[in-house]
Amino acid sequence: MYELESLLFKLLFCRGISLRGSWRLIKYALEKQYTHFSLGEIVYLAVERQHEQAFRESWRELSDELIEEKKQEQTYLFCLNEEYPEILLEIPYPPIFLFYEGNLSLLMEKKLSFVGAREATNYGTQVVSRLIPTLVTNEFVIVSGLAKGIDAQSHAKVLSLGGQAIGVIGTGLDCCYPSSSRELQLEIAKNHLLVSEYPSGVGPKRHHFPMRNRIIAGLSLGTCIIEAKKRSGSLITAQMAMEYGREVFAVPGDILSGHSDGCHNLIQDGAKCVFSAKDILDELHHFL
Incomplete structure (x- = not known):
């Protein structure tokens, strides 16, 4: 029999069980x-029949000593801890554990x-430089995913202005993807906040990044x-933000290049069209 938090931590490393199952x-x-579950109860409540064998095999492979060692080597918030951010609990299936530095x-x-193109143009870079300073002055913490392009540029601008940043990554905290963001990630982990729902040792996988995006959207008042x-x-992050009832802001761009077609579609769907930081602040004036 396992106490709930310890059980769920072990389930992080098991095959054949989903976040929904947990x-x-x-x-x-x-x-x-x-507060305590037997293995049979876990399988009955949380494991799909077609994955039961894989789950049982991985469960047996993971010793209690190994799991305890993994718990001790990293810092995290459990979803039932008082310190866990309430705003994140509002989204469907939030991270059960939020690892942080x-x-x-x-x-x-x-x-x-702030999110956007990985291959940002000079226009995108100028927009970041135009919007971020006023938001830093108004003491907003800027959240992004440390991806190449707009994400990384937004955080770099925040740091250059002495603002505060939260980086959300799709790997364990001991990994860096992309490698071009390594210095930025180290700086954020040391002097700001770096978070992930993946424990140490987990590398990048394609499905991790939409999962990361839901945390970015879920933590923020607006995107x-x-x-x-x-x-x-x-646009995945934007869609999630809409579904979570958060504000969505989109910056218009050149209608000929195609670089901002997704932003234009968002504006047509009801996103706030942004020309200046004031457009964002006007929507969030209750939080100023």
């Missing part, structure tokens, strides 16, 4: 005031996220998109 255990535990108090501050093409991954 949340079924949590909800059952809270509804029934149930740096200043945890930044999670309690007002936050805005600003700069230079998103029609099929940009940034």
Whole structure:
């Protein structure tokens, strides 16, 4: 029998169980005031039949000693901890564990996220330089994913102005992807806040990044998109922000180049059209 937090930590390393399955255990535990589960109960409540064999095999492979060692080597928030950000609990299936390095108090501050093109043009870079300073002056913490382009440029600008940043990554905190963001990631981990739902040792996988995007959107009061093409991954973050009831801001661009077609579509769908930082602040005036 396992206490709930320790059980869920072990499940992070098991094959054959999804985040939804783990949340079924949590909800059952809270509804029934149930604190310990047997292996049979875990399988019944949280594991799909077709994955049961893989789950049982990986469960046996993971010793209690190994799991305890992994727990001790990193810092994290459990979703039932008081310090876990309430705003993130509002989204469907939030991270059960939020691993972090740096200043945890930044999670309690007002936050805005910036995402956009990996291959940012000079126009996108100029937009970042135009918007970020006023938001830093108004003490917004800037959230982004440390991806190449607009994400990294937004954080670099914040740091150059002495503002505060939260980086959300799609790997364990001991990994860096892309490698071009290494220095930025190290600086954020040391003097700001770096977070991930993946434990140390987990490298980049394609499905990690939409999952990371939901954290970026979920942590923020609003998300600003700069230079998103029609099929940009940034639009995933924007869509999630809309679904979570957050503000979505989109910067218009050249209608001929295609670099901002995704932003234009967002504006047509109801996103706030942004020409200046004031456009963002006007929407979020209750938080100033």
